Amino acid sequence: MSSDKDKDQCEVCVDQQATTIPSGGFGGIHQNCSRCGEFKLSGTASSIMRQGLGKDRRALLSGWVRNQHQLTDLTEQS
Numbered sequence: 350m351s352s353d354k355d356k357d358q359c360e361v362c363v364d365q366q367a368t369t370i371p372s373g374g375f376g377g378i379h380q381n382c383s384r385c386g387e388f389k390l391s392g393t394a395s396s397i398m399r400q401g402l403g404k405d406r407r408a409l410l411s412g413w414v415r416n417q418h419q420l421t422d423l424t425e426q427s
């Protein structure tokens with residue numbers, strides 16, 4: 350795991366190590382996951398996902414994010 354020291358657990362799938370991208374001024378999380386792709390997550394959404402999503406819903410969300418094929422912004426809801 351030492352080769353992944355610069356990566357964090359993916360906030361979406363929690364199954365992969367994702368690269369966290371510094372986001373100045375943005376209060377949430379910006380990650381690039383090999384499984385989910387690149388996405389942004391607000392702090393609120395992140396806290397919900399850490400406690401409220403089951404495995405099946407995470408899998409669906411991961412697939413949805415990946416299928417956007419572009420930067421996905423999940424920060425609109427608070």
Ligand SMILES: [Zn+2]
Nearest residue numbers: 359362382385
């Ligand atoms: Zn992921």
